Each structure stands twice: as C-alpha cells, then as structure tokens.
Amino acid sequence: MNETPAGRPTLETVARAAGASRATVSRVVNGSTTVRPDVAESIRRAIADLGYVPNPAARSLVTQRTDSIALILPESATRVFSDDAFFPGVIRGVGEALEKADKQLVLLLASTQSSHDRILRYVHGRTVDGVVLASMHGADTLPEELRAAGVPVVTSGRPLGEATVPFIDVEHASGVEAAMNHLVGLGRRRIATIAGPQDMVAGRERLAGYLTGLRALSGAVPLVEEGDFMRQSGIDAMERLLQRDPGIDAVFAASDLMADGALRTLRRVGRRVPDDVAVIGFDDVEAARFTDPPLTTVHQPIHEIGTRLAEQILRLVAGEEVEASVVLPTRLVIRESA
Amino acid sequence: MNETPAGRPTLETVARAAGASRATVSRVVNGSTTVRPDVAESIRRAIADLGYVPNPAARSLVTQRTDSIALILPESATRVFSDDAFFPGVIRGVGEALEKADKQLVLLLASTQSSHDRILRYVHGRTVDGVVLASMHGADTLPEELRAAGVPVVTSGRPLGEATVPFIDVEHASGVEAAMNHLVGLGRRRIATIAGPQDMVAGRERLAGYLTGLRALSGAVPLVEEGDFMRQSGIDAMERLLQRDPGIDAVFAASDLMADGALRTLRRVGRRVPDDVAVIGFDDVEAARFTDPPLTTVHQPIHEIGTRLAEQILRLVAGEEVEASVVLPTRLVIRESA
DNA sequence: GACACTCGAGAGAGCGCTCTCACGAGTCGC
C-alpha cells in the first residue's frame, strides 16, 4: 500500500503518488492558493493516504525559522519552582498562547551555573526563534547577552537596572498601596511587612509600596523583615517581627506563601487573625483561598502574564514593534485575613 | 575581521578561515580524534574567533536526530498544574537529567482536545527523539498511538489497561498499607478514605491499599468518598464522610491537597487533629510540612520519578533495552496529623 | 488572427551539515 516501504514519506513520495511536482505539493502543504482545486485535492488525498508530515528540520534549514520559542527559567526561579504556583501558572499561560499560534515551547531550566553558557550556545544556534525570560534577579546579564546575540527577547518582570529589552510586569506598588489603605481603613496602626528579596524588582517595589502606604499614618515607623518569598521564610520573619514589636496589629507579606507562613506563626503564638493581627499577602495563588483564615491578598493576573509574554514574543519574532513595557493591573482581593 | 559580514558563520566559513576542509572542521566539532593536533587547534581557534555554532536543523536533517525530548502533560495534568507540586517537581527532575545529557526539553501542554492531533503530528514530524508522557487517565490512547508511530515512549504512572510502553511508577498500595497499619496501631477503628479519581491508576491503587489495610481490622466497613486530588474536593469529601459517619476517628486521603482540605473541614466543625481524627495524606509535597497540624503522609520520590523518566527515555532513544517498568518505593513520613 | 498578458505548474538551486569514499603522504618490512 505504501510506495516507499522504507522510512517516512517525503515531499517527493507524495508528489509521485499524486502525479505532481515537489513544488506543487509544497504549495499545497503551505496553503498557497495558486493551485488548481482538483490538483490540490488529489495532493491532499495522497498526503492523507501516505501519512505525510513535513520534516521540520529540512524546512527550518531553508526558512531560517524553527517555530519554537524558548522559555528560560533561571536558577532563582527553579529554586521556588516546586512550591510556588507562580511559574507553573506562567508556563501554562505561555504554553496555551503558543499552542494557538502553532509554535512550540522549549523549556530551558537554568538550574546550574554552567547552563548559562549552554543557553547562550543554544540560542546562538538559532534553535528557537525567540526567548521568553522569566528573569528575576537583578544581577542577571542574560537579557542583555541575548539581545546582543540578536535574538528577540521578552522578560517577565522589569529588570533591576535599565531595561534593555521589552518586559511584562504588574503594578506592584499600587497594589500594595491599596492593601495598605485597606489596613489603615480597618484602623490598624502598627503595620509591619515581610519583604521579598531586595535583589529582585518584585521584592523592591512591593517594599516601596509598603513604605508609601505607611505615610498615610503620621508618625508610623516602618517595621521590615526580609524573606525569600517562600513559606518557611514567612514563618521565621513573623517571629522576628513579633519579637521586635509585640504590638503589631497588621502585616503585609510580599507573597502569599510568606503570608501563609506568617499565619502559621501567629496561630502558634495564639494571635487571632484578623482580630489581633490582620494579614495581607501578594499573588493570589490558588492556595490563598485555602489558608486559615482565607487570605486577603493582592491579585496579580498570573495566567495573563504568560499569555502576554507569548503575545509579545510572537510579535517580535514576526518582525513587528512592541511596547517597551506592558504593566498589568493588580487588585486587592478581600477575604477573611484582613 | 569577519570574513562573512552577512549572517552567521557556517562550517564553510570556519574551514576557509582555518585553511582546512569542511569535513575536517566537522570532525573537530564532533570530537573526532583522527585530526592532527595542530590542525585541530587552529580550527578550534577559528571557531572561537568567528563565534561559530553548528546549525542544529542542518545537523538533524542528516543525522535524523534532534537531541530533544518531549514531555507531554495531558489535559488532566494541566488542570491541576497550577495547584499541585507534583508536575512541577517531575518537570524539574526530567529537565535536570536531560540537561546533563545535553538534550533539550520540549514541553507539550495538551490543554485542549485538539492538541491530541497536534501532538501526534508533532511527533510524527520527528521533531523530538523521544517522548515522556505524564499520562494519568486510563482512557488515554496516546501512549499506544505514539508507540505505533515508532517513537520511543516512557510514561509516568502505570497505564490503566495493559501496559504497552515502559513506565515509571511508585508503590502506591504498599505505601497506603503502611499508613493504614500506622492508623490501626494508633488504635483507630473507624477509618475512612478520600479516594482519588477511579479512572487513574494512582486513584485506584491507593484505594486498593486502603481496602487491604482495612482487613487488619475485623468487622471494619469501608467508608469511601471520591475526590479529584485537589483541595476543594477534599473539603467536600470530608463533609460527606462526617455526615455518613460522625464517629470517624481517622481518614486517609489519596493526596496531600485533599488531606489539607479534610483538615480544613475538620477544623471548621471543631474536630481536633489528631486527637479526635487522625489524618494521613499521600505525596509529601512541600506544603505538607506546613499544614496545621503538619501532615503525616506517604512520601513518593517526585524528583526521582522525573530523573528516572529522563534516564529511561534516553536509553530508549540510544537504542538500548529498558525494563518494562520501574517501581519506586514509597514510605510513611510521620508528622503530627497522625 | 496575432499579440500581450495572466496564471498554474515544474525544474533546479541551495539551505548547512554529516559521512562515505578516495587519495596522497608517510611508515614499515623484507
């Protein structure tokens, strides 16, 4: 039944079967309209009969496209990977959007130092048309190096220094300020914060939002402990906070995971939430709905961050211009912890 | 300085710069030993000077290899993706192992029905050398179709029917039995379970383990409610369980997330854990250490599942034989909830 | 009816690489 018993059918095989030339079959495969309907039809039949699938390597050799996009998660991201809903959410958003555009998602997990070179080598080889960088740490030189290599790049989160590549971010500060206003409106006067790492923009801006929000309270002094966005650090930071000022009546944590940790510490020492201490987090991950009590938090559109990243990189790859930055809104979601 | 101002350097460019032939440069690039040291050295220098990186498309066109492996997460997996530490953990394990072998990880998120065809098309196009399938649902025909397509496949989790492809799984039943024995040893007599979906092997085997474990208790009747492995379903199932038998003194949940949900329900209705009701989960995700109280659970080596999957697919791709199945041990981790 | 024109289809080059084969220059044995 199959004319070429050995191996997969090629354009040539299909062409012979359909009595046409390789070029015409290629036209049909790529949806050219300049093929007579009956010819196109018989070619399509031959394709179906033979189970022909184009060889992407051969195709990209001539087109110089690969139709795939790399998503790079640097070390800092993979570290929290298994306990955080942020990156899975972003991956999913990016993946869905790329699927719609018929592009492939190549995941590069930069777990070790050595992977830096590997990534550069990979990208230089033009195995991907573009790169989405979930860059978090300020010191990271990867965005700039990729840009220098001439590869389209979009990053998630504003870089710490000057932004040399387009990025997608959210309104950290204004979201936190809304949280602070809510706390103040609740009559809270001694508001502490569990900040994120200060070498990440997300950590810095959320702290800045806290400081700005605190100004609404005349005479209030900042009370800051730093964590690493993960749960254990929230537990520990809350303990330090309580030691420094047992009279705290509210705390803003820069991530839901840290807020959950704070909740745990407060419960352990017998403080009621929100009665004694109000707690607000940031992210609005799935688990925030299930903390005890359910967490009031600043929502950021995680899934949309992913789809926007995909959208931007696709436009860049297509040679279109994109905005230097897209900043998505955040909003306060009020549950029971504040 | 660069001999070819336009575009990236090719083998040809390097060959001219080093005064050698394309073939010899190729030999050096691919680490052949049959090149005179001084020639090899000057070629290496030319490669470095020009910043030459092999074009993978051209290479795979002739070698018929792509050096990349697809990780397919079917619909059922992506659904829980954002609230579960299992798949991120597996992805990370697979990613790390593949990186060591210098292979790329291509992530295919099968979020919609249509992606089934897309995946098949993709795999038929031989864009990847092999496939790791995080197949969970019994009805899934993908493993078989992939096998039929002649692509090396390894799945995570034993398929429901007859296993036609090698798989990596864990000892579900014996782990659950250990949990049951622990409960019985604690003097618990009315032990219920929140089972997982019965169209997944993980769901079935964990239920089977519960039923076996229950036999140690003469006269005990099974008390089963089904969930979908996620938190909300644990909350709901626990409520139903309590309604059916308010005298329950222990519950085994087939996932940590469901166990956490059960904990929430128990707390809401004023049951103390473990005093009134002991709770044991399954998975030992990161969050299990942070539930209230910390969750006693059956540990499964999530990261190792990932690395083993990678290991097996790499061997398969290399043409080696692999075991039809690898079943990793589970063990009970005793914390405070039981 | 002859000309220009349009439009569909084929021929053929070439993308960058690997790999087989052939070849030239040393090396060795007798």
Add this chain to the structure above:
DNA sequence: GCGACTCGTGAGAGCGCTCTCTCGAGTGTC
C-alpha cells in the same frame, strides 16, 4: 628501495524542504 599498509584529509553526494525562475497554456483585446 619497493610494495603494502596506515593515517589524516578532501571531494562530493545527499538529507527534505522552499523558493525563484521559467515555461506553457489559456484568456482577452483590437
């Protein structure tokens, strides 16, 4: 000192595809 052998290197084909160029047939115009 000459044939046989080894070893490093080059020539060249070909992987499967796209795309330009060319060509032939059909259509329209005056």
